[in-house]
Amino acid sequence: MSTTTPRWGRKGTVIMGTVLLAALAFGTTTRTWLNVTLPATDVVTPDVAVSGSDAATAVTAFAVVGVAAALAAGIAGRIARWVIAVIIAVSGIGVAVASYRIITDPLQGAAGAIGKAIGVSSAEGTVAELTVMPYAALAIGILIALAGVWLALAGRYWTTSRRYAPTAEPAAGATAADSAEGTAAPGPDVRSRKDAASGPPVDEIDSWDRLTRGEDPTDPK
Known part of the structure; x- marks a missing residue:
């Protein structure tokens, strides 16, 4: 790493920060996003808890992409880092958009769970209440998108280490002696x-x- 790299642009800081954000987005999908109350006349157990992985499968996918891209940035070259920065930004936008859709239409995210419970994707009188997790995923998605910009700016200070195998060079005296021996008759x-x-x-x-x-x-x- 270059000695002129500012503290905010250190490779380890950027990569670990991005990985942490993507991991947090993935972690939200393991929690309950929606508490669904079904009509009591249709099912025995009217209350259904819907996790983020069921309500917004895209959040899980985009979070995994963000983690993989952030880890790849540690060994990528200058041009590849720009591509990875775009991928991270897109994954963050994807997390935010998928979360926002659940926030604006909770029943859409609960359709799968409702179908398993009563056989149809919707029923009159069904109520879906949001937990704090969709809002947290929305905020984290925005931060992941900003992390892509962070990577693009910080990557300008990173240097790519290249190792070359040393080649043995014959000494000048030995070269001259070999040349003389090769040209002279034995x-x-x-x-x-x-x-x-x-x-x-x-x-x-x-x-x-x-x-x-x-x-x-x-x-x-």
Whole structure:
């Protein structure tokens, strides 16, 4: 991380803050969003509690996207961070819009639970009361959208670490010596060492005999 990065723009702060907001949005869906009172003449148990995951499934999906995008921002490059910032902003808007729809029309969010209870999605006399959770999800969704803007602004100060494998460079003296040795004709001593290393010629019979003794026939010894 660059030493000139302001405190508000630190990578860990931005990522963890965004992840926390998205996790809170997801957490609201595990709580009761609607308390539905059905007509007592239609069911034995007229009271039904509807969780956020049932009332607004989109909130759960957008919250998961927000968490994944925030975590991906930690290893993304400059251009990818801009794309991720847009994704986070869109996920926040999605959470807010889905929550607002439940707030403005509670019976719409309770339709699934009502259908399971009485067989139809609506009934005259049904009352759906909101809890505080849809309002909390709406506020958190707005904050997640702002976190996308926060990431876009803070990401300008982040540096992408790149590691390269070090390559060994031959010394100048060794290079010059290798070049000189490669261009010069081998001397008699060099030729004699090569001839000695190659050893005497080995015919097929000798090779077979050495192979049966468990020796390597290609070994010049």
